[in-house]
Amino acid sequence: AQKVTQAQTEISVVEKEDVTLDCVYETRDTTYYLFWYKQPPSGELVFLIRRNSFDEQNEISGRYSWNFQKSTSSFNFTITASQVVDSAVYFCALSVSSNDYKLSFGAGTTVTVRA
Amino acid sequence: DAGVTQSPTHLIKTRGQQVTLRCSPKSGHDTVSWYQQALGQGPQFIFQYYEEEERQRGNFPDRFSGHQFPNYSSELNVNALLLGDSALYLCASSIYGAGIYNEQFFGPGTRLTVL
Numbered sequence: 001a002q003k004v005t006q007a008q009t010e011i012s013v014v015e016k017e018d019v020t021l022d023c024v025y026e027t028r029d030t031t032y033y034l035f036w037y038k039q040p041p042s043g044e045l046v047f048l049i050r051r052n053s054f055d056e057q058n059e060i061s062g063r064y065s066w067n068f069q070k071s072t073s074s075f076n077f078t079i080t081a082s083q084v085v086d087s088a089v090y091f092c093a094l095s096v097s098s099n100d101y102k103l104s105f106g107a108g109t110t111v112t113v114r115a
Numbered sequence: 116d117a118g119v120t121q122s123p124t125h126l127i128k129t130r131g132q133q134v135t136l137r138c139s140p141k142s143g144h145d146t147v148s149w150y151q152q153a154l155g156q157g158p159q160f161i162f163q164y165y166e167e168e169e170r171q172r173g174n175f176p177d178r179f180s181g182h183q184f185p186n187y188s189s190e191l192n193v194n195a196l197l198l199g200d201s202a203l204y205l206c207a208s209s210i211y212g213a214g215i216y217n218e219q220f221f222g223p224g225t226r227l228t229v230l
Contacts, residue, residue, distance in 0.1 A: 004157075037221075042223065043203055043205075043223055043224045043226070044221055044222065044223040044224065045158070045205065045207075045221035046221075047218060047219075047220070047221075050218065091157050091158070093157075101209075102148065102160045102163060102171055102173075103148075103150075103158070103160065103207075103219060104160070105157030105158050105159075106157050107155075107156055107157050108155075108156070108157050
């Protein structure tokens, strides 16, 4: 079975501060994919980033960066220089090849960026 | 290029009634997955349809059923509604068998309230 844990329920920051969201996953599959989605108040899930289990290289994409560590089963996500528009619920998700890649989501972290 | 669309946007029903939610996938996608997102929680996988057949199912009772049409659009039906069925229902489309390229695009969701 797959499981995703987001220990942080809510994070509140002031604009321009960095925000790091934690994600810990569990799976016995060796082939899997990790995702971060953003859900603004409108409700639609917006895809942010994806990483596969064979690539632990950490990258930066604009103001987003992620830290994937298989040794600790963690896939943390950082928003640099946060903006008010970043206020949303952020979900970490896992999909595995043995489960036809259906997504298993964490409970989400609500990020509030104050001006 | 139209994304995933869902209808209706909001729906209010009473206990015991039946409801049908609709989803049109993103152009070029042939697979539709349905998720239930209760308030304050992450989305939970209900089932997935491909080639008009249910391919996978999550831990949901038989009251939840679905259908996929030849044009790849899909319906989610819930019978004998319970108060606990109140949630945001999300539809996601993807390309079957895309493996590493399997990215699910989500619709805006249908907010179902059961009174």
